[in-house]
Amino acid sequence: MPDTAPVTVIDHPLVQHKLAILRDKNTDVRSFRDLCREISMLMAFEAMRHLPLEEVTVETPVAPARVRRLSGKKLALIAILRAGLVMVDGILTLVPAARVGHIGLYRDPQTLAPVQYYNKLPSDVAERDVFLLDPMLATGGSAVAAVSILKGLGAKAIRLLCILGAPEGIAAVHEAHPDVEIILAAQDERLNEHGYIVPGLGDAGDRIYGTR
Numbered sequence: 001m002p003d004t005a006p007v008t009v010i011d012h013p014l015v016q017h018k019l020a021i022l023r024d025k026n027t028d029v030r031s032f033r034d035l036c037r038e039i040s041m042l043m044a045f046e047a048m049r050h051l052p053l054e055e056v057t058v059e060t061p062v063a064p065a066r067v068r069r070l071s072g073k074k075l076a077l078i079a080i081l082r083a084g085l086v087m088v089d090g091i092l093t094l095v096p097a098a099r100v101g102h103i104g105l106y107r108d109p110q111t112l113a114p115v116q117y118y119n120k121l122p123s124d125v126a127e128r129d130v131f132l133l134d135p136m137l138a139t140g141g142s143a144v145a146a147v148s149i150l151k152g153l154g155a156k157a158i159r160l161l162c163i164l165g166a167p168e169g170i171a172a173v174h175e176a177h178p179d180v181e182i183i184l185a186a187q188d189e190r191l192n193e194h195g196y197i198v199p200g201l202g203d204a205g206d207r208i209y210g211t212r
């Protein structure tokens with residue numbers, strides 16, 4: 001039985017402050033979208049501490065300098081549509097050379113089971129350090145399905161970055177994919193009878209795009 005990868009909560013004051021505004025039902029669509037972008041960028045900044053560096057020499061205008069730059073595997077940012085798209089925008093400002101993939105999944109409102117409708121991924125995703133992006137980890141059905149798709153293509157180093165996670169979703173990911181590290185801005189209390197995270201922030205996709 002492999003060890004279960006950790007759940008990391010990014011407890012940075014800026015992330016928590018922005019999350020407080022994000023949760024507020026009076027936050028408008030434009031602000032909600034901007035905040036999702038900003039929170040995702042700040043979370044990724046912390047979540048990328050593991051990226052390896054290599055020492056090289058560059059010539060400054062004054063003298064040679066030993067410097068450290070990123071080395072090793074390249075990155076892939078994989079958005080679970082729709083809501084994960086806005087997280088890609090934020091994180092690309094930090095790592096503009098990352099490849100981007102899209103997995104289209106929606107949650108059946110009755111069964112809460114994920115339904116796949118789209119899939120376009122970097123051809124070399126198996127060789128990349130993967131960040132799977134979705135603001136909401138509720139039952140975990142969507143994240144488990146997306147990780148299975150990525151693993152089916154050979155991806156091994158997968159981290160799941162979500163703004164909010166419910167205990168039920170964390171347990172489901174741990175059960176199906178114990179090797180996947182989960183990174184959150186907050187772990188909430190539970191799901192309600194409709195599968196919504198409590199206290200949560202409502203329907204992320206609808207609040208980002210102004211649908212409903």
Ligand SMILES: O=P(O)(O)OC[C@H]1O[C@H](OP(=O)(O)OP(=O)(O)O)[C@H](O)[C@@H]1O
Binds near residue numbers: 169204
């Ligand atoms: O953990 P789960 O129970 O699977 O729920 C989480 C999923 O639900 C939301 O997407 P939704 O199905 O509303 O699609 P949308 O992003 O297109 O609105 C959310 O963005 C996750 O993908």
Ligand SMILES: O=c1cc[nH]c(=O)[nH]1
Binds near residue numbers: 195200201203
């Ligand atoms: O609370 C929830 C649960 C699933 N999807 C959302 O957008 N919000």
Ligand SMILES: [Mg+2]
Binds near residue numbers: 083203204205206
């Ligand atoms: Mg939605």
